[in-house]
Amino acid sequence: xxxxxxxxxxxxxxxxxxxxxxxxxxxxxxxxxxxxxxxxxxxxxxxxxxxxxxxxxxxxxxxxxxxxxxxxxxxxxxxxxxxxxxxxxxxxxxxxxxxxxxxxxxxxxxxxxxxxxxxxxxxxxxxxxxxxxxxxxxxxxxxxxxxxxxxxxxxx
Amino acid sequence: xxxxxxxxxxxxxxxxxxxxxxxxxxxxxxxxxxxxxxxxxxxxxxxxxxxxxxxxxxxxxxxxxxxxxxxxxxxxxxxxxxxxxxxxxxxxxxxxxxxxxxxxxxxxxxxxxxxxxxxxxxxxxxxxxxxxxxxxxxxxxxxxxxxxxxxxxxxxxxxxxxxxxxxxxxxxxxxxxxxxxxxxxxxxxxxxxxxxxxxxxxxxxxxxxxxxxxxxxxxxxxxxxxxxxxxxxxxxxxxxxxxxxxxxxxxxxxxxxxxx
Numbered sequence: 001x002x003x004x005x006x007x008x009x010x011x012x013x014x015x016x017x018x019x020x021x022x023x024x025x026x027x028x029x030x031x032x033x034x035x036x037x038x039x040x041x042x043x044x045x046x047x048x049x050x051x052x053x054x055x056x057x058x059x060x061x062x063x064x065x066x067x068x069x070x071x072x073x074x075x076x077x078x079x080x081x082x083x084x085x086x087x088x089x090x091x092x093x094x095x096x097x098x099x100x101x102x103x104x105x106x107x108x109x110x111x112x113x114x115x116x117x118x119x120x121x122x123x124x125x126x127x128x129x130x131x132x133x134x135x136x137x138x139x140x141x142x143x144x145x146x147x148x149x150x151x152x153x154x155x156x
Numbered sequence: 157x158x159x160x161x162x163x164x165x166x167x168x169x170x171x172x173x174x175x176x177x178x179x180x181x182x183x184x185x186x187x188x189x190x191x192x193x194x195x196x197x198x199x200x201x202x203x204x205x206x207x208x209x210x211x212x213x214x215x216x217x218x219x220x221x222x223x224x225x226x227x228x229x230x231x232x233x234x235x236x237x238x239x240x241x242x243x244x245x246x247x248x249x250x251x252x253x254x255x256x257x258x259x260x261x262x263x264x265x266x267x268x269x270x271x272x273x274x275x276x277x278x279x280x281x282x283x284x285x286x287x288x289x290x291x292x293x294x295x296x297x298x299x300x301x302x303x304x305x306x307x308x309x310x311x312x313x314x315x316x317x318x319x320x321x322x323x324x325x326x327x328x329x330x331x332x333x334x335x336x337x338x339x340x341x342x343x344x345x346x347x348x349x350x351x352x353x354x355x356x357x358x359x360x361x362x363x364x365x366x367x368x369x370x371x372x373x374x375x376x377x378x379x380x381x382x383x384x385x386x387x388x389x390x391x392x393x394x395x396x397x398x399x400x401x402x403x404x405x406x407x408x409x410x411x412x413x414x415x416x
Contacts, residue, residue, distance in 0.1 A: 004198070007205050014209045018313025021320035022359070028342070029248045029323055030349040056350070 040067060041092070041126035043085045045100040045113070050081040051136025053102055053111045059085045061115040066091045069113060085113060085130075095120040096128070102136035111136055179375045182296065186374065189294070189301030199298075203306025207268040207370075211314055214263055219318035222255055223247060223325025230326070231334050240336050244345035247326030248319075252349065252358045253414065256319035258406050261365035264311060265398035269373035272303055273394035276377030277387035300374050307373075311366025312359050319358065357413045364409065365402050372398045 050072060059067040067087035075082050087094070097118030104111050115130075124130070193200060230246045276299065279285050285295040323345075330336040349355070373394045380390035 008201060010209045011201050011204050014204065014212060014310075015313060017212070018208075018316055021313070021316035022355075024320045025252060025316060025323075025355045025358075026351055029252065029320075029345055030351040030355045031346045058347070 040086050040088045042070060043087060043094075043124055043128055043130055045083045045085060045130040045133050046075065046078070046080045047083060047100075047102065047133050047135050048080060049135040049138065050083060051102055051104075051111050051138055053083065053113070053136060057110060057112050059087065059113045059115065061091075061094070061117060066094075066115070083113070092123060092125075094124045096122045096124055097132065098124065098130055099132040099134070100130045101134040104137070175379070178379060179371070182300070182375050182378055183304075183371055185296045186300045186304045186371075189297030190305070192297050193301050193305065199302040200306055200309075203302045204310050206271070207264070207303070207307050208310030208314060211264055211267050211310070212317065214267055215260060215314045215318050216321055218259065218263060219251075219256075219321035220325040222259060222318075223251060223322030223327075224329045226250060226255075226322070227326035227329030227334070231330055231336065240330075240334075241340035241344055243326065243330045243336050244323075244341035245348040247330070248323050248345045248349055249354065251319045251322040251326075252354050254406070254410070256322065257315045257358055257362040257365055258402060260315040260318045260362060261311065261369055261402040262399055264307075264314060264366075265369045265373070265395055265402065268307070268310075269369050269398050270391050270395050272307075272370070272373040273377040273380070273391045274387060276300070276303075276374060277380035277382075277390050280378065280380060281382040281384070281387055283382075296378075300378065304370050304374060307370030308363065308366045311369065312362040315358065315362035315365075361406065361409050361413075364405060368401050368405060369398045372401060 053069060053072060055069055055072060057069045058065045059069060067085055070084040070086040073082040073084075074080075085100075094115065095118040097120040099116040099118065101114045101116065102111055103114045118132075226247045227243065230243050231240055234240050234242055234246065276285075279299065285299065288295040288298060327341060331338045331341050376390040376394035376397070377387075380386045
């Protein structure tokens with residue numbers, strides 16, 4: 001009887017340890033505590049160029065993450081990229097004239113969507129479109145422009 | 157001469173196919189025993205103890221050391237690019253996605269799978285399985301079913317322990333010894349690792365490996381030639397086949413899960 005009891009306790013401890021490890025992986029290692037995938041509301045932003053923006057890239061305002069990029073599509077009529085942003089439900093007071101930019105985190109970091117709040121008293125709701133957008137900076141294009149300017153200055 | 161060679165080829169092909177068929181029949185029979193197992197949880201408990209609890213030590217120690225080695229090597233490479241803060245991402249992603257499930261499965265195949273095969277092979281060689289049948293007890297349901305489900309349950313928990321301890325080992329080396337920033341280590345890890353995409357996929361992987369490793373171990377034992385040499389061959393085959401199956405399946409699962 002005593003050995004069975006010891007075995008039961010050990011198996012119980014084993015299972016508890018396993019679930020503690022899973023809990024640790026969920027809460028501490030991955031972002032379950034801040035995820036809430038699927039809920040929240042969607043905003044749509046059209047960009048001329050999204051650069052190397054990826055699905056699940058952060059959407060932030062004032063440097064604080066408000067949501068994630070849900071999908072990136074292409075509009076064959078306007079030749080623009082259609083980016084769907086999934087914003088967490090707590091942040092439901094984003095003005096309608098908000099500006100959406102694509103920035104790069106650091107020099108070589110990944111790209112993210114930064115929202116600059118406007119001054120409108122009305123707020124964006126599910127499915128609304130952000131009108132003012134600025135495309136990603138493409139490094140090659142900037143260098144090309146810089147060289148072009150240099151050449152023009154040299155010619156004068 | 158040619159006919160003889162052809163016949164030998166055909167014979168070995170048919171034998172291999174028959175083996176695959178027997179393995180699937182055994183799996184189906186073992187799973188079909190679940191309703192009889194549920195009223196007797198003590199049988200399952202004993203097998204979780206054999207396969208899970210007794211493997212905790214080797215899993216914990218290997219997880220810790222694998223994480224510490226990842227911390228050292230990752231720091232060495234990442235520091236050259238001034239990206240030492242990404243050490244947490246590297247250690248956690250490689251552990252949760254790949255190393256945790258795969259190394260755990262290999263270790264369990266070596267520690268518990270071989271023991272399962274030897275135990276069942278010996279039961280067969282000493283005609284204990286036939287004795288059970290004589291007493292109108294279905295040996296597959298009584299002996300194999302609890303072992304199968306014990307292995308399937310124990311593997312994901314062991315893999316989670318391996319990954320968690322590995323992350324802690326990487327943290328100890330990175331933050332404790334090499335001076336990576338503690339906050340950046342965890343925050344970058346949390347920002348880059350997704351619960352559903354990384355952690356849940358890792359658990360699914362280890363669940364699949366648990367099924368495959370236990371299944372191979374049970375089948376090799378049940379199908380062993382009932383002699384001393386047969387059981388020894390079956391034990392070797394159990395470990396080799398399980399390792400190959402785990403590595404092959406890992407490639408397929410990775411391609412399916414992280415393909416895009």
